[in-house]
Amino acid sequence: MDMKYTEEQKQLQDLARRYLEKECTIDFVRNLEKKDEEIGFSKEMWASFAEMGWLGLAIPEEHDGMGWGLVDQAILAMQMGRSICPSPYLSTAVIAAEAIVLGGTDDQKSELLEEIIGGEAVYAFCFQENTREFGPKTVALEAKADGDNYVINGSKMFVEFSKGADKLLVVTRTAGKVGEESGLTMFIMDSDTKGITHTHLPTMARDRQYEVKFENVTVPKSAVLGPVGDGWTILNKVVQKAAVIFSAYCAGTAEVMHEYALEFSKERVQFGRIIGQMQVIQQYLATCTIEIYGARTIVLYTAWHMDQGRDMLDYVAKTKAFTSHCVEHICDRGSQIFGGMGYIEETPTTLHLRRGKQYQLSMGGMAYWEDIVAEKMFGPVTA
Amino acid sequence: MEFDLSLEEAGFRDEVKAFLEAELTEEVRGGMFVDTPARVAFVDKLAAKGWLGMGFPEKYGGSKKPIALAQFILNVELELAHAPIVGKNVGVIANTIFHNGSEEMKDEFLPKVFKNECQWALSYTEPQAGTDLAALQCKCEDKGDHWLVNGTKRFITSAHFADYHWVAVRTDPDAQKHKGVSIIIMDADAEGLTYTPQWCVGSTGAERTNEVFYDNVKVPKNRLVGEINKGFIYLMQALDYERFAIISFAARVRRFNKVAEWVKEAEFGGKKLSDDPAIRSKFATLATRVEIGTMLEKMCICVAAERVPNTEAAMNKAWASTIGTEIANLALDAMGPYGYLWDGSEHAPLEGEMVDQYLMHGHSRVAAAGVDTSKTIIARRLLGLPDPLGKPFLPNQAK
Numbered sequence: 039m040d041m042k043y044t045e046e047q048k049q050l051q052d053l054a055r056r057y058l059e060k061e062c063t064i065d066f067v068r069n070l071e072k073k074d075e076e077i078g079f080s081k082e083m084w085a086s087f088a089e090m091g092w093l094g095l096a097i098p099e100e101h102d103g104m105g106w107g108l109v110d111q112a113i114l115a116m117q118m119g120r121s122i123c124p125s126p127y128l129s130t131a132v133i134a135a136e137a138i139v140l141g142g143t144d145d146q147k148s149e150l151l152e153e154i155i156g157g158e159a160v161y162a163f164c165f166q167e168n169t170r171e172f173g174p175k176t177v178a179l180e181a182k183a184d185g186d187n188y189v190i191n192g193s194k195m196f197v198e199f200s201k202g203a204d205k206l207l208v209v210t211r212t213a214g215k216v217g218e219e220s221g222l223t224m225f226i227m228d229s230d231t232k233g234i235t236h237t238h239l240p241t242m243a244r245d246r247q248y249e250v251k252f253e254n255v256t257v258p259k260s261a262v263l264g265p266v267g268d269g270w271t272i273l274n275k276v277v278q279k280a281a282v283i284f285s286a287y288c289a290g291t292a293e294v295m296h297e298y299a300l301e302f303s304k305e306r307v308q309f310g311r312i313i314g315q316m317q318v319i320q321q322y323l324a325t326c327t328i329e330i331y332g333a334r335t336i337v338l339y340t341a342w343h344m345d346q347g348r349d350m351l352d353y354v355a356k357t358k359a360f361t362s363h364c365v366e367h368i369c370d371r372g373s374q375i376f377g378g379m380g381y382i383e384e385t386p387t388t389l390h391l392r393r394g395k396q397y398q399l400s401m402g403g404m405a406y407w408e409d410i411v412a413e414k415m416f417g418p419v420t421a
Numbered sequence: 422m423e424f425d426l427s428l429e430e431a432g433f434r435d436e437v438k439a440f441l442e443a444e445l446t447e448e449v450r451g452g453m454f455v456d457t458p459a460r461v462a463f464v465d466k467l468a469a470k471g472w473l474g475m476g477f478p479e480k481y482g483g484s485k486k487p488i489a490l491a492q493f494i495l496n497v498e499l500e501l502a503h504a505p506i507v508g509k510n511v512g513v514i515a516n517t518i519f520h521n522g523s524e525e526m527k528d529e530f531l532p533k534v535f536k537n538e539c540q541w542a543l544s545y546t547e548p549q550a551g552t553d554l555a556a557l558q559c560k561c562e563d564k565g566d567h568w569l570v571n572g573t574k575r576f577i578t579s580a581h582f583a584d585y586h587w588v589a590v591r592t593d594p595d596a597q598k599h600k601g602v603s604i605i606i607m608d609a610d611a612e613g614l615t616y617t618p619q620w621c622v623g624s625t626g627a628e629r630t631n632e633v634f635y636d637n638v639k640v641p642k643n644r645l646v647g648e649i650n651k652g653f654i655y656l657m658q659a660l661d662y663e664r665f666a667i668i669s670f671a672a673r674v675r676r677f678n679k680v681a682e683w684v685k686e687a688e689f690g691g692k693k694l695s696d697d698p699a700i701r702s703k704f705a706t707l708a709t710r711v712e713i714g715t716m717l718e719k720m721c722i723c724v725a726a727e728r729v730p731n732t733e734a735a736m737n738k739a740w741a742s743t744i745g746t747e748i749a750n751l752a753l754d755a756m757g758p759y760g761y762l763w764d765g766s767e768h769a770p771l772e773g774e775m776v777d778q779y780l781m782h783g784h785s786r787v788a789a790a791g792v793d794t795s796k797t798i799i800a801r802r803l804l805g806l807p808d809p810l811g812k813p814f815l816p817n818q819a820k
């Protein structure tokens with residue numbers, strides 16, 4: 039057993055750290071936050087991601103990707119989380135790419151993966167419905183076969199970057215009813231397809247989330263990705279990977295917030311000494327340190343095992359639940375250490391404070407994943 | 422990066438598992454100390470396998486370490502099986518003697534430890550010196566041909582069955598408090614050594630520790646470990662090891678799984694307890710926290726392949742001792758009023774074990790660097806923050 043990064047992994051981490059610290063500064067993020075109309079990420083930065091090979095990092099070499107694994111994506115995502123980098127990396131290079139690799143026809147793979155790797159297609163993931171629950175059973179968006187087409191009606195919520203994206207990966211219900219895991223079908227379509235409207239949802243992170251309405255949206259059968267009515271068999275794996283990468287991102291954000299708070303505690307003087315000399319501040323910081331080490335380890339552990347092709351659902355759930363807790367807790371506690379300045383907008387860490395809690399609530403929050411942990415322990419609810 | 426045990430590591434683990442399957446009887450199971458004839462006999466068998474002296478030279482009765490992680494794999498498996506653990510004798514005593522003791526002392530004591538021929542009491546804590554161990558006062562005077570020891574110790578576990586006491590004493594009353602401490606080895610039957618039990622809160626099978634009195638105890642000159650007045654350094658080295666080697670997280674995993682298994686089967690008023698949404702949610706949260714403990718331990722194990730884990734061990738210790746109480750606390754919550762039924766009641770779930778755990782586990786949050794002290798170690802050694810009790814620090818003075 040050995041947890042050390044390989045040379046390549048170290049290089050990836052260092053490159054990502056250097057690049058993001060230089061380009062994705064607090065001011066840069068604030069600028070993207072400013073205007074609701076704008077897409078919420080930088081196309082130039084996206085092009086650089088493509089150039090550095092990040093968008094095809096985990097796409098198999100046979101499809102011209104780099105053929106690395108989830109653990110490598112997690113190492114990269116931790117760095118993105120450190121810079122709270124606003125980018126559609128998760129929805130594009132993890133979710134869409136993986137869904138296409140697992141579910142695409144040969145034609146879809148050869149066409150769509152290349153676009154992703156080259157940075158030419160940005161994807162948004164339309165999964166979450168207008169409900170506080172998460173997961174396959176909640177999917178209601180209806181897609182009806184109509185000759186050579188499907189007609190889609192309904193809406194999705196909390197879709198990040200949907201307006202600025204080129205394409206949408208849309209999870210619909212073609213059979214069965216809400217409450218069932220089966221009956222789901224995935225589609226890929228342009229985000230400006232006729233009948234689709236994007237309504238901006240103001241969020242506490244000031245990221246770009248939308249309510250996406252589908253009104254008689256008509257797409258050809260060739261827009262289907264993966265099996266009709268059995269989309270969850272693929273999506274299940276995709277969502278698990280996405281949860282791990284999101285967790286890595288959370289761990290990175292928690293880590294950097296902790297560093298800011300530690301640094302501040304060594305500078306701020308009260309009662310004639312730096313506040314970091316006060317025991318209670320030391321205890322807060324030490325507690326957060328333990329959580330960060332735990333969070334990083336479980337992210338790598340889970341990702342590594344998934345790369346070996348193992349079923350890790352239980353661990354994915356624990357990873358997501360713990361890192362979610364961790365990022366909220368550390369962003370909150372870190373802000374407290376800053377005293378009054380922790381709550382003044384111009385302080386850099388308010389960016390983290392606004393994100394910690396939001397991240398915790400995202401992608402199934404704690405509840406969806408803890409249900410999975412409970413089910414693994416106790417079996418399904420019988421009553 | 423490689424999270425799986427290697428073939429050799431897994432092979433060793435399986436060998437230990439098979440051994441425990443065959444040798445660990447009900448009589449032996451259930452206590453961490455080597456305090457009954459059955460447990461002594463059990464550890465004798467571990468010794469016969471060569472598993473006590475792994476990594477130590479053969480001339481001292483040691484054996485070749487089959488693999489770098491052997492010691493840790495052994496400890497984890499012992500904990501998982503609820504067997505007596507061997508970390509104290511090997512980890513603290515043998516390591517300290519091997520690294521710091523005289524050749525004569527190594528020859529005398531190492532083989533005995535590795536053959537399980539002796540049990541030890543770690544005699545550090547005093548009424549006035551607990552967390553602040555360096556405040557210890559137990560006097561040790563040089564009387565020319567022997568040392569003369571006078572003082573009172575408390576909470577000395579194992580003193581009632583130990584063969585030797587490993588005593589932290591003050592050899593220089595005038596030096597700074599950290600600099601006047603030494604360690605001596607005292608025969609348990611030495612004249613002037615007496616003890617009385619201090620029973621731990623708990624049911625009839627509860628743990629015991631002891632108050633120990635050294636009243637003009639004479640100790641031979643050659644029983645001072647290493648160099649005089651260097652004892653505090655040795656103690657700190659050994660504690661890093663203890664936080665990790667003696668307190669394996671696996672015991673918490675075992676306990677958590679036992680409670681979860683109980684919840685899964687429990688029914689009250691015809692309803693399955695595990696259907697209760699609050700129970701499911703709380704156990705899921707705790708299962709996640711338990712998993713993080715396993716992760717921190719894995720991290721320590723990986724570090725240990727290269728050096729003694731120190732700040733990592735402190736993380737492991739702080740988390741483990743917090744989680745231990747959380748497990749017992751949630752177990753009792755889940756049991757409701759049955760939770761407070763004790764050993765002896767036929768209605769007590771899990772024979773009342775969780776009551777004892779609830780009452781006693783807190784001691785792990787204060788002993789061998791408790792939660793607060795472990796976090797202080799992290800703050801000071803890893804985060805570079807200054808001593809809260811030291812002179813005031815201004816900006817740029819901290820690392």
Ligand SMILES: Cc1cc2nc3c(=O)[nH]c(=O)nc-3n(C[C@H](O)[C@H](O)[C@H](O)COP(=O)(O)OP(=O)(O)OC[C@H]3O[C@@H](n4cnc5c(N)ncnc54)[C@H](O)[C@@H]3O)c2cc1C
Nearest residue numbers: 543544545546551552553576577578630784787788789793
């Ligand atoms: C069951 C049991 C077995 C034991 N076995 C042994 C043994 O075999 N050998 C042995 O030598 N000792 C043993 N001990 C003693 C144990 O190591 C001490 O209890 C421990 O060192 C704490 O010391 P104390 O009890 O004097 O508490 P104190 O040091 O008085 O601590 C009281 C409280 O103050 C906190 N505190 C103290 N200093 C600080 C600080 N600087 N910063 C923050 N918080 C602080 C502590 O965390 C604790 O919460 C045992 C104890 C128990 C309960």
